[in-house]
Amino acid sequence: xxxxxxxxxxxxxxxxxxxxxxxxxDGLQPFLAGPExxxxxxxxxxxxPDWKERTLAKMKEMAEKNRAFQVYLDICVKxxxxxxxxxxxxxxxxxxxxxxxxxxxxxxxxxxxxxxAGKYFPWLVGARDLTEDVLKEWYSYxxxxxxxxxxxxxxxxxIDTAEITMAARDILAEVGMGQKYANEIIGKVHDVGxxxxxxxxxxxxxxxxxxEDIEDDTGVSVRLPIDExxxxxxxxxxxxxxxxEPHIDGLIGYAKVFHQAGVSWTLxxxxxxxxxxxxxxxxxxxxxLVSQRIRKAAKDxxxxxIIFGECxxxxxxxxSYLNTLAGPWDFLDPNYPVPQHILEFTWGxxxxxxxxxxxxKNDHLTLTYHDSCNVARASRMGETPGxxxxxxxxxxxxxxxxxxxxxxxxxxxxxLCCGGGGGLLTDDLMDLRVKGASPRMTALQQVTExxxxxxxxxxxxxxxxxxxxxxxxxxxxxxSVVSVHQLVxxxxxxxxxxxxxxxxx
Amino acid sequence: MAYEVNxxxxxxxxxxxxxxxxxxxxxxxxxxxxxxxIEMDDERWEVVNFLREYYDEYQIAPAVRVxxxxxxxxMGPEKGNNKYMYxxxxxxxxxxACKIAGLPKPxxxx
Numbered sequence: 001x002x003x004x005x006x007x008x009x010x011x012x013x014x015x016x017x018x019x020x021x022x023x024x025x026d027g028l029q030p031f032l033a034g035p036e037x038x039x040x041x042x043x044x045x046x047x048x049p050d051w052k053e054r055t056l057a058k059m060k061e062m063a064e065k066n067r068a069f070q071v072y073l074d075i076c077v078k079x080x081x082x083x084x085x086x087x088x089x090x091x092x093x094x095x096x097x098x099x100x101x102x103x104x105x106x107x108x109x110x111x112x113x114x115x116x117a118g119k120y121f122p123w124l125v126g127a128r129d130l131t132e133d134v135l136k137e138w139y140s141y142x143x144x145x146x147x148x149x150x151x152x153x154x155x156x157x158x159i160d161t162a163e164i165t166m167a168a169r170d171i172l173a174e175v176g177m178g179q180k181y182a183n184e185i186i187g188k189v190h191d192v193g194x195x196x197x198x199x200x201x202x203x204x205x206x207x208x209x210x211x212e213d214i215e216d217d218t219g220v221s222v223r224l225p226i227d228e229x230x231x232x233x234x235x236x237x238x239x240x241x242x243x244x245e246p247h248i249d250g251l252i253g254y255a256k257v258f259h260q261a262g263v264s265w266t267l268x269x270x271x272x273x274x275x276x277x278x279x280x281x282x283x284x285x286x287x288x289l290v291s292q293r294i295r296k297a298a299k300d301x302x303x304x305x306i307i308f309g310e311c312x313x314x315x316x317x318x319x320s321y322l323n324t325l326a327g328p329w330d331f332l333d334p335n336y337p338v339p340q341h342i343l344e345f346t347w348g349x350x351x352x353x354x355x356x357x358x359x360x361k362n363d364h365l366t367l368t369y370h371d372s373c374n375v376a377r378a379s380r381m382g383e384t385p386g387x388x389x390x391x392x393x394x395x396x397x398x399x400x401x402x403x404x405x406x407x408x409x410x411x412x413x414x415x416l417c418c419g420g421g422g423g424l425l426t427d428d429l430m431d432l433r434v435k436g437a438s439p440r441m442t443a444l445q446q447v448t449e450x451x452x453x454x455x456x457x458x459x460x461x462x463x464x465x466x467x468x469x470x471x472x473x474x475x476x477x478x479x480s481v482v483s484v485h486q487l488v489x490x491x492x493x494x495x496x497x498x499x500x501x502x503x504x505x
Numbered sequence: 506m507a508y509e510v511n512x513x514x515x516x517x518x519x520x521x522x523x524x525x526x527x528x529x530x531x532x533x534x535x536x537x538x539x540x541x542x543i544e545m546d547d548e549r550w551e552v553v554n555f556l557r558e559y560y561d562e563y564q565i566a567p568a569v570r571v572x573x574x575x576x577x578x579x580m581g582p583e584k585g586n587n588k589y590m591y592x593x594x595x596x597x598x599x600x601x602a603c604k605i606a607g608l609p610k611p612x613x614x615x
Contacts, residue, residue, distance in 0.1 A: 185613055196613045202564070205563060213570075238614055243568045243615050248569075275614060428520070478588075
């Protein structure tokens with residue numbers, strides 16, 4: 001069992017390697033999905049009687065269909081390069097949270113049943129029998145990985161550890177051990193169109209409310225259109241942007257940018273979610289079904305372009321897989337990237353000079369930027385390599401005077417996970433989330449001490465929620481995490497906007 | 506897993522959200538609040554009542570911003586902010602207040 005220690009780790013350095021505490025997170029697990037959340041996704045409602053046969057059959061199928069899966073399981077030489085690269089290991093000190101050890105929970109079973117040496121000399125090659133306890137161990141430790149892929153950056157063989165986690169979760173769901181948090185959410189997307197379960201009436205009311213707020217603040221009528229046929233741009237954004245803080249301030253920022261750029265755009269109530277938790281649970285069919293909603297919405301509304309809002313893994317799915325999952329996109333305007341990121345759009349407008357920006361509106365803040373894992377390591381932005389690092393920073397620097405980067409070993413492709421990604425943003429894993437955030441929080445504390453950084457900007461709904469929940473544990477206010485487009489929103493001066501100078505004149 | 510109210514049991518899920526929304530009564534709200542270490546007062550009732558009214562109309566909890574705006578109108582600008590909401594409901598106005606109001610848990614990246 002987990003040792004029950006819920007202390008906040010104190011690190012001297014963001015990447016300080018802890019003394020190991022074997023078993024310290026043993027048995028920690030998120031709630032299992034009940035039958036109603038399992039069956040909606042095509043999984044059995046509870047652990048099936050023939051779980052062993054089905055687990056091995058699924059592993060065999062994966063090894064045959066997905067060459068990468070087999071190679072990753074075969075090729076690891078235990079060099080140890082990944083051991084200290086995981087934020088959950090750094091934060092929990094549990095050696096099973098070393099990426100190589102986590103993979104070995106599955107690899108040891110693969111060896112036992114699918115390799116010559118493991119079949120005949122299991123004790124020589126670290127092979128072990130599949131038992132119900134092994135399944136439980138998988139459920140626990142494959143839900144202590146956020147699929148952020150920081151370890152993969154350092155693997156000399158390029159093993160994508162997240163693929164192993166996804167495979168393990170897929171196997172578990174297929175034998176009846178799905179995760180409640182992720183599966184309930186995917187079910188809501190299938191039923192209603194978004195993670196929240198926000199119906200069109202409520203969504204429309206929320207958007208109208210925001211339009212009122214913007215007009216009260218600026219004196220300018222800025223629209224947040226929904227289901228408008230014939231609009232040029234379909235904006236697909238995480239539903240947290242309609243609900244949570246500081247996400248919603250980012251949504252206001254997108255609306256102001258579109259308004260000032262003079263483009264016609266719309267949201268869709270049918271595809272009112274950018275997130276795709278099908279990725280997190282490693283299930284292709286659910287990922288495909290979620291993506292297909294975007295295709296249908298784009299066709300029904302007759303848009304020419306698709307732009308994604310601030311959501312980390314959504315951009316990975318969009319940038320890397322959308323064509324396979326929901327393409328071809330030949331009905332869209334080929335003059336624009338399919339899909340495009342909102343930051344690419346905003347940066348383009350800033351370069352064109354269509355946005356009037358007053359940087360001093362953010363002078364009360366000193367910013368740093370948290371690269372979201374899926375944007376940093378699984379996608380790109382713009383035309384040049386590294387655009388996914390530069391464009392968000394360019395936009396921030398265009399709207400803020402005070403900007404500082406964190407420790408170079410914790411940003412760009414080496415960025416640390418927020419601690420809540422990959423389907424772990426659930427209250428039942430709060431202890432893990434708090435501990436997993438400690439490397440990032442330590443890097444932030446360093447720039448707070450050295451440069452007076454007050455706020456951290458992010459472009460991922462999960463990062464924003466995770467940080468607003470865990471930052472208070474590390475001495476920051478919950479509103480110390482901000483949306484990048486919230487900063488844009490603060491700085492942008494709309495045509496006809498009443499400024500303070502007007503008010504005092 | 507159930508709450509006990511006036512000799513009746515009301516089922517809830519692993520996280521304390523009631524399973525059958527029509528089971529909710531003001532007495533139950535007091536019981537849930539107590540389980541959450543919260544003492545209900547006029548201001549907390551104001552929030553809970555607003556959540557229930559909003560849910561009646563829209564079948565979902567309001568955005569935090571919408572809730573705060575309403576609080577600002579009824580309780581004044583010094584209380585109409587996220588920080589004050591967290592003083593009332595330390596685990597967050599969306600999740601904890603919804604639980605006490607007998608509404609489903611907001612899901613997603615929130």
